[in-house]
Amino acid sequence: MRGMGDFAGKVVVVTGAGKGIGRGIARGFADQGAAVILCGRTRSAIDQVAAEIAEAGGQALAVPADVSSASSVTTLVDTVMKRHGHLDVLVNNAGIYLTAPVVEMTEADWDLTIAIDLKGVFLCSQAAARQMAPQRWGRIINITSIAQVRGGTPGHAHYGAAKAGVGALTKTLAKELGPFGITVNCVAPGLIGDTEMGQDSRTQMGDAYLATIPLGYLGAVRDVVEAVLFLASERARYITGETLHVNGGSHMA
Numbered sequence: 262m263r264g265m266g267d268f269a270g271k272v273v274v275v276t277g278a279g280k281g282i283g284r285g286i287a288r289g290f291a292d293q294g295a296a297v298i299l300c301g302r303t304r305s306a307i308d309q310v311a312a313e314i315a316e317a318g319g320q321a322l323a324v325p326a327d328v329s330s331a332s333s334v335t336t337l338v339d340t341v342m343k344r345h346g347h348l349d350v351l352v353n354n355a356g357i358y359l360t361a362p363v364v365e366m367t368e369a370d371w372d373l374t375i376a377i378d379l380k381g382v383f384l385c386s387q388a389a390a391r392q393m394a395p396q397r398w399g400r401i402i403n404i405t406s407i408a409q410v411r412g413g414t415p416g417h418a419h420y421g422a423a424k425a426g427v428g429a430l431t432k433t434l435a436k437e438l439g440p441f442g443i444t445v446n447c448v449a450p451g452l453i454g455d456t457e458m459g460q461d462s463r464t465q466m467g468d469a470y471l472a473t474i475p476l477g478y479l480g481a482v483r484d485v486v487e488a489v490l491f492l493a494s495e496r497a498r499y500i501t502g503e504t505l506h507v508n509g510g511s512h513m514a
């Protein structure tokens with residue numbers, strides 16, 4: 262049983278924890294002693310990650326939830342509070358990446374992307390902040406994208422708009438929640454090669470994308486995990502309203 266580590270005693274909720282970056286973040290916190298709540302819509306996926314964490318000696322609970330539904334998010338946070346009595350860190354990682362040029366985009370494509378990638382961050386942050394504020398301590402970390410600052414690539418206007426919206430939301434949350442000892446920051450990955458979403462982007466963009474990365478290679482899930490663990494730690498206690506770019510420098514391209 263892991264009781265030691267930077268996050269021993271902390272309760273961490275990770276949305277979209279069933280695969281990709283969210284799975285890596287959940288495992289990273291569990292390795293550092295946190296009790297991790299895994300949220301996602303597909304029960305089998307979050308159960309699998311919970312089993313991996315338990316097998317490695319960590320603590321995890323899988324709670325199926327849809328971040329775009331206020332009632333589902335309320336149930337998620339109620340479950341956390343009943344089980345642990347506190348909620349310390351929220352990582353808003355869940356996201357979708359639909360592809361459609363603006364002239365072909367349906368209203369449903371737009372609405373679904375905004376509902377999950379932007380409204381979901383609002384709903385989860387609101388529900389978590391209501392618990393964190395009386396504790397006078399909390400960390401909210403929003404996984405955005407390089408699209409937060411560069412706009413979505415062609416076919417991803419909705420995604421870019423949602424991620425830029427999360428960047429703005431992060432700043433207001435940081436201002437409102439700072440007095441309660443809660444920091445709110447973004448981690449903005451570039452293309453992360455060892456994820457399905459990253460592989461889709463790579464296929465769509467081709468090798469030309471590599472030329473836009475000063476470091477010259479694609480990021481990996483562990484690069485994002487390290488940034489999230491840092492922002493959640495006491496080492497980052499005086500950082501709020503900030504965006505940490507994890508993209509090999511390509512946000513400058």
Ligand SMILES: NC(=O)c1ccc[n+]([C@@H]2O[C@H](COP(=O)([O-])OP(=O)(O)OC[C@H]3O[C@@H](n4cnc5c(N)ncnc54)[C@H](OP(=O)(O)O)[C@@H]3O)[C@@H](O)[C@H]2O)c1
Nearest residue numbers: 277279281282302303327328355356406452453456458459
């Ligand atoms: N991979 C990249 O290259 C890259 C680059 C920049 C930014 N990002 C961002 O990083 C985050 C994670 O990306 P990823 O590559 O790991 O994506 P991924 O492999 O597609 O995983 C996304 C996760 O989000 C969950 N999810 C989707 N909609 C949800 C909802 N409504 N409620 C709860 N969970 C939901 C999915 O599970 P269910 O479908 O089972 O719900 C899945 O576990 C996203 O916010 C993405 O925009 C990724």
